[in-house]
Amino acid sequence: MSEASLYERIGGDAALRQLTDRFYDLVFAHELISRLFKSDKDEIKEKQRLFLTQFLGGPQLYSDIHGHPMMRARHxxxxxxxxxxxAWLQCMSQAVGELPISKELKDELFDRFPRTAFFMVNR
Ligand code: HEM
Incomplete structure (x- = not known):
């Protein structure tokens, strides 16, 4: 039997809703990176929830609706x-830290982000 995905182990959709909600509240209030976010906060929360679902091993929700992620190109x-x-990673670290999961699981979850975040650097 295969091991449960990280998506399932952190608590599935309820956990990702809490995470993306808190994360973008922090991002939209951040003195450095809030400037980048011009569109609707609820819309980006929703897109990120769909993306992280598949990024963490859950169903391919983002691709079903928006097509191939191509995250670097989209950024x-x-x-x-x-x-x-x-700054993005600091917001994510804080949001992950507030999830009702173990320290080990928080570390495992946060570890998924630094590589991807630095991959988005384009200037
Ligand atoms: C490195 C720091 C990052 C910055 C500054 C950044 C910034 C942005 C901005 C400005 C947008 C457009 C938001 C809008 O429509 O107003 C966006 C979209 C998005 N970002 Fe990031 N991002 C970063 C890293 C990441 C990472 C690491 C991920 C995934 C783990 C990610 C996932 C997404 C997703 C899923 C969208 C929505 C794409 C779509 O339009 O369908 N971003 N990001």
Whole structure:
């Protein structure tokens, strides 16, 4: 039998709703990176929930609706520096830290982000 996905182990959809809700509240209030987010907060929360569902091994919700993720290409229109990636990761670290899961699981979850975040740096 295969091991449960990280998506399932953190608590599935309820956990991702809590995570994306808190994360974008922090991002939209952040002094450095809030400038990048011009569209509707609920819409980006929803897209990120769909994306993270599949990113963490759950159903392919993002691709079903929006097609191939191509995350680096989708971020290209936005000027993203290393400092922006660090700030993004700080918001994510705080949001992950507030989830009602074990320290080990928080660490495992947060570890999924730094590589991807620095991959989005495009300037
Ligand atoms: C490195 C720091 C990052 C910055 C500054 C950043 C910034 C942005 C911005 C400005 C948008 C467009 C939001 C809008 O429509 O107003 C966006 C979209 C998105 N970002 Fe990021 N991002 C970063 C890293 C990441 C990472 C690491 C992931 C995934 C783990 C991610 C996933 C997404 C998703 C799923 C969308 C929605 C794409 C769509 O339009 O369908 N981002 N991001």
């Amino acid at each position: 290209m229109p936005h000027v993203i520096t290393e400092d922006d990636a660090v």
